[in-house]
Amino acid sequence: MTRxxxxxxxxxxxxxxxxxxxxxxxxARRLVDARLDELxxxxxxxxxxxxxxxxxxxxxxxxxxxxxxxxxxxxxxGAREEELLSTACAFEFVHTYSLVHDDLPAMDDDExxxxxxxxxxRFGEATAILAGDALQSLAFQTVxxxxxxxxxxxxxxxxxxxxxxxxxxxxxAGQAYDLAAEARDGVTAAELESIHRHKTGALxxxxxxxxxxxxxATARELEAVTKYAAQLGLLFQITDDLLDxxxxxxxxxxxxxxxxxxxxxxxxxxxxxxxxRARARAACDEACAALDxxxxxxxxxxxxxxxxxERRA
Amino acid sequence: MTRxxxxxxxxxxxxxxxxxxxxxxxxARRLVDARLDELxxxxxxxxxxxxxxxxxxxxxxxxxxxxxxxxxxxxxxGAREEELLSTACAFEFVHTYSLVHDDLPAMDDDExxxxxxxxxxRFGEATAILAGDALQSLAFQTVxxxxxxxxxxxxxxxxxxxxxxxxxxxxxAGQAYDLAAEARDGVTAAELESIHRHKTGALxxxxxxxxxxxxxATARELEAVTKYAAQLGLLFQITDDLLDxxxxxxxxxxxxxxxxxxxxxxxxxxxxxxxxRARARAACDEACAALDxxxxxxxxxxxxxxxxxERRA
Numbered sequence: 001m002t003r004x005x006x007x008x009x010x011x012x013x014x015x016x017x018x019x020x021x022x023x024x025x026x027x028a029r030r031l032v033d034a035r036l037d038e039l040x041x042x043x044x045x046x047x048x049x050x051x052x053x054x055x056x057x058x059x060x061x062x063x064x065x066x067x068x069x070x071x072x073x074x075x076x077x078g079a080r081e082e083e084l085l086s087t088a089c090a091f092e093f094v095h096t097y098s099l100v101h102d103d104l105p106a107m108d109d110d111e112x113x114x115x116x117x118x119x120x121x122r123f124g125e126a127t128a129i130l131a132g133d134a135l136q137s138l139a140f141q142t143v144x145x146x147x148x149x150x151x152x153x154x155x156x157x158x159x160x161x162x163x164x165x166x167x168x169x170x171x172x173a174g175q176a177y178d179l180a181a182e183a184r185d186g187v188t189a190a191e192l193e194s195i196h197r198h199k200t201g202a203l204x205x206x207x208x209x210x211x212x213x214x215x216x217a218t219a220r221e222l223e224a225v226t227k228y229a230a231q232l233g234l235l236f237q238i239t240d241d242l243l244d245x246x247x248x249x250x251x252x253x254x255x256x257x258x259x260x261x262x263x264x265x266x267x268x269x270x271x272x273x274x275x276x277r278a279r280a281r282a283a284c285d286e287a288c289a290a291l292d293x294x295x296x297x298x299x300x301x302x303x304x305x306x307x308x309x310e311r312r313a
Numbered sequence: 314m315t316r317x318x319x320x321x322x323x324x325x326x327x328x329x330x331x332x333x334x335x336x337x338x339x340x341a342r343r344l345v346d347a348r349l350d351e352l353x354x355x356x357x358x359x360x361x362x363x364x365x366x367x368x369x370x371x372x373x374x375x376x377x378x379x380x381x382x383x384x385x386x387x388x389x390x391g392a393r394e395e396e397l398l399s400t401a402c403a404f405e406f407v408h409t410y411s412l413v414h415d416d417l418p419a420m421d422d423d424e425x426x427x428x429x430x431x432x433x434x435r436f437g438e439a440t441a442i443l444a445g446d447a448l449q450s451l452a453f454q455t456v457x458x459x460x461x462x463x464x465x466x467x468x469x470x471x472x473x474x475x476x477x478x479x480x481x482x483x484x485x486a487g488q489a490y491d492l493a494a495e496a497r498d499g500v501t502a503a504e505l506e507s508i509h510r511h512k513t514g515a516l517x518x519x520x521x522x523x524x525x526x527x528x529x530a531t532a533r534e535l536e537a538v539t540k541y542a543a544q545l546g547l548l549f550q551i552t553d554d555l556l557d558x559x560x561x562x563x564x565x566x567x568x569x570x571x572x573x574x575x576x577x578x579x580x581x582x583x584x585x586x587x588x589x590r591a592r593a594r595a596a597c598d599e600a601c602a603a604l605d606x607x608x609x610x611x612x613x614x615x616x617x618x619x620x621x622x623e624r625r626a
Binding site for chain 2: 126132154
């Protein structure tokens with residue numbers, strides 16, 4: 001176990017989502033932000049507009065949940081930080097590309113993201129489309145060129161990441177389901193769960209799985225981590241929807257109340273605030289229960305679930 | 314050497330771009346089309362709109378130049394067809410995603426492609442963006458899951474493909490340069506060549522290189538193939554621009570004369586028709602000269618260059 005996760009373990013042992021977990025997240029974010037900066041061409045490198053757009057969207061202070069999950073899951077099973085960092089960044093590249101494309105006028109038509117104008121508002125639609133496309137390529141290039149991993153591991157990570165990003169099982173499918181749901185009246189709870197499972201759940205689950213894969217976790221450990229991450233993804237989406245109802249634009253860095261105005265189906269709109277909160281708690285408990293199948297404590301993964309439940313932004 | 318390339322060799326030996334090379338291309342296309350159909354989810358598979366859009370754009374009868382190059386370069390150095398087919402398809406996935414995104418209103422705003430409405434005209438912009446995104450993921454997934462190749466080879470192919478697709482060295486950079494050039498007056502010949510080298514040349518070169526890589530070509534052979542493919546890419550772009558001036562919509566399957574109306578810089582507009590034709594011939598000759606460095610005849614690669622020079626659509 002590395003320094004970051006053992007500190008988290010010390011602290012989290014007694015306190016649920018304690019200071020140790022927050023420290024782990026802060027450290028993961030520093031490490032990931034530094035590596036992201038290294039992996040992306042400079043703004044002075046041509047084509048400058050595309051690189052500026054990539055940097056605008058990528059380095060705008062995201063939570064880095066997916067990279068943190070790669071690190072947390074990997075360190076839980078004994079992988080070294082250096083083995084995990086490039087894969088962690090690859091997940092952030094894919095996540096950021098999806099935000100850039102989802103914000104486009106033809107998609108969700110969002111103008112504010114992480115407290116700043118969205119990529120296409122700042123750089124124009126063409127450059128935003130290209131920045132997203134390039135980020136996706138960069139994700140796979142980063143894994144394929146990661147000299148900290150053997151070839152077999154790189155191939156497994158590329159395959160996991162690609163399946164989680166694409167269709168029919170991944171993020172693109174989820175965005176398609178989401179757009180289709182918005183275009184018609186009435187979405188069932190099962191449909192909403194399917195949207196979430198594909199749109200955000202697949203990539204979150206793959207992040208945790210890839211961390212564990214890199215650490216050569218056993219099939220049984222991988223299964224437990226997959227269950228954990230599926231619940232964490234659901235939890236993350238429900239808390240996202242709750243924050244859209246309850247938070248301020250300042251705290252969120254994006255326009256709140258947008259779901260309601262768009263009459264978008266969310267956990268709160270479908271089940272009510274109290275029931276949505278109860279579902280979030282249940283998802284957090286199930287995530288932690290899945291970890292019980294591991295023969296080890298996994299305090300950082302537990303704390304990440306608690307922190308997600310308690311998040312305010 | 315497999316049946317397809319030895320037939321081509323027999324026939325091409327005497328006749329330049331003879332019937333053998335055309336047969337090779339026709340056979341490559343049949344093989345690739347069949348594999349593409351296997352690799353892409355059915356239209357009945359949800360999300361159906363995305364899969365219908367992918368199939369609309371992918372299976373509309375493209376020339377399959379990049380897949381053919383993977384096969385031709387690979388078979389030149391002794392790889393088996395089965396080792397090359399998935400990688401060949403991955404290149405077509407990336408090429409097709411770029412067509413779908415480049416045709417979008419915010420980019421080149423094209424309504425006709427391969428004789429049919431473009432993806433966004435037929436399925437809407439949001440679905441077209443998602444179809445392109447999914448095609449890119451599928452390209453890398455296909456290589457990563459290709460059981461005909463060992464892990465080390467898959468990793469090299471993923472890296473080559475990703476660099477050629479992205480930025481700063483690849484296709485996305487080329488499209489950015491192209492859009493920037495259209496937005497201002499006057500493009501130099503050197504700038505135009507840089508656009509071509511990135512926008513179409515990088516992926517074409519990578520296709521030939523990956524075929525050779527899969528066949529375990531030596532560094533010297535790889536260098537020769539890279540030089541060959543760079544000239545072939547240039548040749549392909551010049552003949553594309555020439556056809557935009559001289560061909561009919563029926564032959565092209567897209568709207569001709571579009572470059573001139575858009576006052577787009579092309580080889581013919583910058584240098585005149587005769588000089589553009591001379592440059593195409595020179596590129597073809599240089600492509601073939603690069604092959605002389607190989608200690609073997611490579612008749613299919615030679616014939617592909619001749620066929621490209623002589624193409625009418």
